[in-house]
Amino acid sequence: MNVKIAKEAGFCFGVKRAMKMAWDELELNSDIYALGPLIHNKQAVQRYEDKGLLTVDTINDIPNDKSVVIRSHGVSRDIYDKANSNNLNIIDTTCPFVKKIHNIVNEFYEKGYKIIIIGDKNHPEIIGINGWCENSALIVKSIDDVNSLNLDNNSKYCLVAQTTLNLELYNEIVNILSKKLDNITFKNTICSATKTRQQAAKELSVDVDCMIVIGGKHSSNTQKLVNICKEQVPTFAIETKEDLDIDKLNKFNLIGVTAGASTPDWIIEDVISFIESL
Missing domain, CATH: 3.40.1010.20 (4-hydroxy-3-methylbut-2-enyl diphosphate reductase, catalytic domain)
Known part of the structure; x- marks a missing residue:
């Protein structure tokens, strides 16, 4: 055999970076909270929790004046606002590739574009991205989802993708939407x-x-x-x-x-x- x-x-670059940042903080201070599991690997997360990391589900579960790790998946804008208002020390390990999507979505949304995101609406990365356009994005996961969209050809659209999306699916959806819409900007945000x-x-x-x-x-x-x-x-x-x-x-x-x-x-x-x- x-x-x-x-x-x-x-480990990809973003995860490796996030894990190092979180571990370095734990070496200095064990009283740190993670907003959701640090990564989608329970064995690795357990090592960090054994070190003292406290995993919580919402920002409201973290006492004021404590430290919070924003994981590599990223979060919505309102989470930063809430953390700042509670005087939390933010350890932002958001993957730079995800942060780039936040910036694209926010920029085009403020220019009047409607946002389309290809990805799983329940995935933390997608939830975070949607939070940079006031949770107004159209989220699709399949060709069927795309075909069922109620689109306005008089509007401007910007399309982004979950960083882990299959490239073939992205290309298929781009091909469909380019035929349906006259004014759409495609941003291939799949991580290299x-x-x-x-x-x-x-x-x-x-x-x-x-x-x-x-x-x-x-x-x-x-x-x-x-x-x-x-x-x-x-x-x-x-x-x-x-x-x-x-x-x-x-x-x-x-x-x-x-x-x-x-x-x-x-x-x-x-x-x-x-x-x-x-």
Whole structure:
């Protein structure tokens, strides 16, 4: 049984930056709150909570004058306003690629454009982006969603995408909307790391007997990697080595491994070592 690892796997720049910023703060002060799970990986989050990080659901759960970590997914403008009014020390780990989308959405919204976001309306990144146009965006996740939009050809539109979106879906939606609307600005805000990770996973899945995708069950970019690999070969989605089915793996000779952007190196290494020991 041999293992091949995708050229791009695991922590992306934004997540790595956010995790370092949060850890550095915890080294100085353990009385820190995170607004939502730091990343979509419960094993990694647990290490930070063991260090003293307190995860809460809303800004109202944080006492005044404390420190709050804004995670890499970013938040809406009103969260910053609330944090400032409560005199909170903001540790802003928002991914620069996500922050760029905030700026685009805010700029075009103030110019009178209607905003369209491609992504999952329940994902924290999308919720945050929508908060920079007063929660007025049209949010679509599929071709069917796009076709059901009630569009006004006399209005101006600006389209952005969730950073982890599949590039093929983005291009399909751009093609449809360019035919429906005369005045629309397209902003391809898919993260470059997402593009390269998805391409690397696709290339590897062609050369192996099966794929293992490591990442959190609630991680959007991880689930997209799973779907990409499933189109080529049998694919197993796991969070840790404990999720592996040895009987199923024994049927394959060459196993490919990739991991979502919120998957720490130590979890990837554990999985690879375990497979190689079989």
